[in-house]
Each structure stands twice: as structure tokens, then as C-alpha cells.
Amino acid sequence: MEIDIMTIIVGGLLAIGLFFFLAGAIGIIRFPDFYSRLHPAGMIDSMGLLLSMSGLALFTLFDGGLCLASVLNSLKIALIVVFVYITSPTATHAIIDAGMRAGLKPWTKKRNPQSK
Amino acid sequence: MEQVILYSGIALALIMALSLYRTLVGPTILDRLIGVNAIGSETTVLLIIIGVLYKKVDMFIDIALAYALLNFIAVLASARYFHKRKGLSDESNDY
Numbered sequence: 001m002e003i004d005i006m007t008i009i010v011g012g013l014l015a016i017g018l019f020f021f022l023a024g025a026i027g028i029i030r031f032p033d034f035y036s037r038l039h040p041a042g043m044i045d046s047m048g049l050l051l052s053m054s055g056l057a058l059f060t061l062f063d064g065g066l067c068l069a070s071v072l073n074s075l076k077i078a079l080i081v082v083f084v085y086i087t088s089p090t091a092t093h094a095i096i097d098a099g100m101r102a103g104l105k106p107w108t109k110k111r112n113p114q115s116k
Numbered sequence: 117m118e119q120v121i122l123y124s125g126i127a128l129a130l131i132m133a134l135s136l137y138r139t140l141v142g143p144t145i146l147d148r149l150i151g152v153n154a155i156g157s158e159t160t161v162l163l164i165i166i167g168v169l170y171k172k173v174d175m176f177i178d179i180a181l182a183y184a185l186l187n188f189i190a191v192l193a194s195a196r197y198f199h200k201r202k203g204l205s206d207e208s209n210d211y
Binding site: 006007010015026041048049052056059060063076077080094097098101104 | 117120121124127128131132134135137138144146147149150151153154157158160161164165168173174177178180181184185188191192195196198199
């Protein structure tokens, strides 16, 4: 594959986005409690999505020339990112609301001494 | 350039298997909701990667947009459904 400037930029963006996806997925597994697991889940929704989507938007913009169709496609990808940025906090809030009302108490060092 | 995108799509699929673990094991129902939410947002990116690979980006972008919408609605609906359940607290203190 020819290494031109676009490959480097899009490949770099995708790599960093994948790093955030990986970090979020590992965080979701390792964190001790439901409430603390929401933080890496939020990280996946925000940073991972933003970086990989912007990489893909750049790729669709410059792949096969800069015509109106590719501009519209990358604008739609940006629209997806904006939409997820608006709805992800709302979904997280709804989950936490359901958890608090169902009586799920947050994990604390005092309340869970035996776990590390 | 397609190889870079293909390999990142494969890596993304493996990462989705990681967050599947929380969906299967999660002590409470809401933990499973987190896993499903994470898989949903990863599928949105995977859909666009597939679109790029099959040279049909405009079709797959609409599918990814619809998928992001559905993922949000699903999380809201299930959070609202588990609103009244009182059995969550004793399930979660078993670790």
C-alpha cells in the first residue's frame, strides 16, 4: 500500500481511537462496581468514537476525489458523532437513575474491605 | 489504505469480544446494560468500516446512524424498565 500523507493521518487516528476502545473495554471488565464501570463506558462512547469516526470521515472525504458526495458522507459521519455525544450522557444518566432507585449502593473501601 | 482499515476493523471486533465478557458475567442487570451499550457504540464504527471496505459508504453510514439511534433508545427503554425492580441491590454485593 502506498504510504502517503492520508494513510498516515487516517491510520494514526484509527490507531488512537482503537487504543481508547481497548482501554474502555478493559476498564469495563476490571472496575469493581457498576457505577465506576460507567466511566470507561463513557470513554468508549466519547473519545474512541470521536477519533475513529474522524479518521473514517477524513478517509471518505479524500477517497476518490473531493466531490459533493464524499463531503456529504463525511458530514453524515460527523453528524453521527454529534448525535452520540448528545445521547450518551443521557443514556448514562438513565442507567444511574435506575441503579440508584433500585437501591444499588456504590462500592466503597469501607463497605467492601475484602476485595483489593 | 484498505489494509489499514481492514486490520482496525478486525481489532475492533476483538475488542467487542472483550466487552461481551461484562455482558455475560455482569452481576447485576445494569452491568449487562453497560456491556450492551459499549458493544452498540463499537458496532457503529464497525458498520462504517465495513461500508468503506465494500465501497458502499453512503448506504452503511445511514445504517450506522440508525444503529446509534436504536442503541440509545434500547438503553433508555431498558433503564426505564428496570426502574421499579427492587431485587438489584442484593444481587450486586456478591463479589
